[in-house]
Amino acid sequence: xxxxxxxxxxxxxxxxxxxxxxxxxxxxxxxxxxxxxxxxxxxxxxxxxxxxxxxxxxxxxxxxxxxxxxxxxxxxxxxxxxxxxxxxxxxxxxxxxxxxxxxxxxxxxxxxxxxxxxxxxxxxxxxxxxxxxxxxxxxxxxxxxxxxxxxxxxxxxxxxxxxxxxxxxxxxxxxxxxxxxxxxxxxxxxxxxxxxxxxxxxxxxxxxxxxxxxxxxxxxxxxxxxxxxxxxxxxxxxxxxxxxxxxxxxxxxxxxxxxxxxxxxxxxxxxxxxxxxxxxxxxxxxxxxxxxxxxxxxxxxxxxxxxxxxxxxxxxxxxxxxxxxxxxxxxxxxxxxxxxxxxxxxxxxxxxxxxxxxxxxxxxxxxxxxxxxxxxxxxxxx
Numbered sequence: 237x238x239x240x241x242x243x244x245x246x247x248x249x250x251x252x253x254x255x256x257x258x259x260x261x262x263x264x265x266x267x268x269x270x271x272x273x274x275x276x277x278x279x280x281x282x283x284x285x286x287x288x289x290x291x292x293x294x295x296x297x298x299x300x301x302x303x304x305x306x307x308x309x310x311x312x313x314x315x316x317x318x319x320x321x322x323x324x325x326x327x328x329x330x331x332x333x334x335x336x337x338x339x340x341x342x343x344x345x346x347x348x349x350x351x352x353x354x355x356x357x358x359x360x361x362x363x364x365x366x367x368x369x370x371x372x373x374x375x376x377x378x379x380x381x382x383x384x385x386x387x388x389x390x391x392x393x394x395x396x397x398x399x400x401x402x403x404x405x406x407x408x409x410x411x412x413x414x415x416x417x418x419x420x421x422x423x424x425x426x427x428x429x430x431x432x433x434x435x436x437x438x439x440x441x442x443x444x445x446x447x448x449x450x451x452x453x454x455x456x457x458x459x460x461x462x463x464x465x466x467x468x469x470x471x472x473x474x475x476x477x478x479x480x481x482x483x484x485x486x487x488x489x490x491x492x493x494x495x496x497x498x499x500x501x502x503x504x505x506x507x508x509x510x511x512x513x514x515x516x517x518x519x520x521x522x523x524x525x526x527x528x529x530x531x532x533x534x535x536x537x538x539x540x541x542x543x544x545x546x547x548x549x550x551x552x553x554x555x556x557x558x559x560x561x562x563x564x565x566x567x568x569x570x571x572x573x574x575x576x577x578x579x580x581x582x583x584x585x586x587x588x589x590x591x592x593x594x595x596x597x598x599x600x601x602x603x604x605x606x607x608x609x610x611x612x613x614x615x616x617x618x
Contacts, residue, residue: 240308243390251381252287258340260285266352266557269485274307279354279361280327282334292337294330335370342371343378352558383562388576396486404481405612407431417471421464425452443483451478456590471497474616480559487559489580491596493616507616513537513583514595521606523575531565534583547584555580577601
């Protein structure tokens, strides 16, 4: 489907040489996608990437056709999903194969704290003790290396992310035309999710599988984070859609707001103030700008609106093969914004009794400033 992204692989191998690593071994679904373009069904995969030579993809026999169709490497090694002589899960057999292939000083995802979903999504496969001990003593933590490589996107990655952004916007337009106070939050979420999965799978002949994830809250149901419920859609208050699309392993992360009636004046006032903070944050996102200063700018702006100490969630982070990935903006952290990064900017203000507002879109950092990736408007859309 997608041609091999040599720009990406060359960058990874250059960082491997810099760190003195001969081989990378990855198992997180997002790193598997990143290095091979293959998005596994159950997370049983492993990828062995040598500094020189072809990568090896290890996956289950049931995924042989998918691997042949989508993976960049021809070296695909299959393990049995069920082995009558081996009661272990197939992931254990995949690790054995990877350990046989990997050579020299090996980098593993030792400090990985979050991984993206596999294609099945609902029951993620996680790492076991035996995995980390399968490669001997001469191993290093490759997570920082992978974070550095993934922070700046290639042209192919941006093309894939634009597809996810298009689907998120299309689903919001679909819901915009149908949202009404007779609905519940969960019904509104189902409308959005259903459009992404139904229209996104096969989208423009470029998306093999699209999954949607959403949190929907209306009026007083808006909180920093809580589950979608059965509360009714409010006529004069925003319904907030915290939404993610995953299109073949590449993500977008947005927060959009709809109001089916005339907006309550207190929300109009909050919208005006928060939009000012949001626009200042977007204007800050230029090559060489400080990530720490971005966090300060947003949080100080929110404090000036009368919401000191808010929000409790991150206000800027990377997006790519995960919905939330480095870099993160934090006033006590470091780092600079680089051309080619994609950042989610998401300031939010919340009322203690329930209600409030969050704004969020994804922005590509270019030489001339930040470019919004979604066509759907920010603010509260009437």
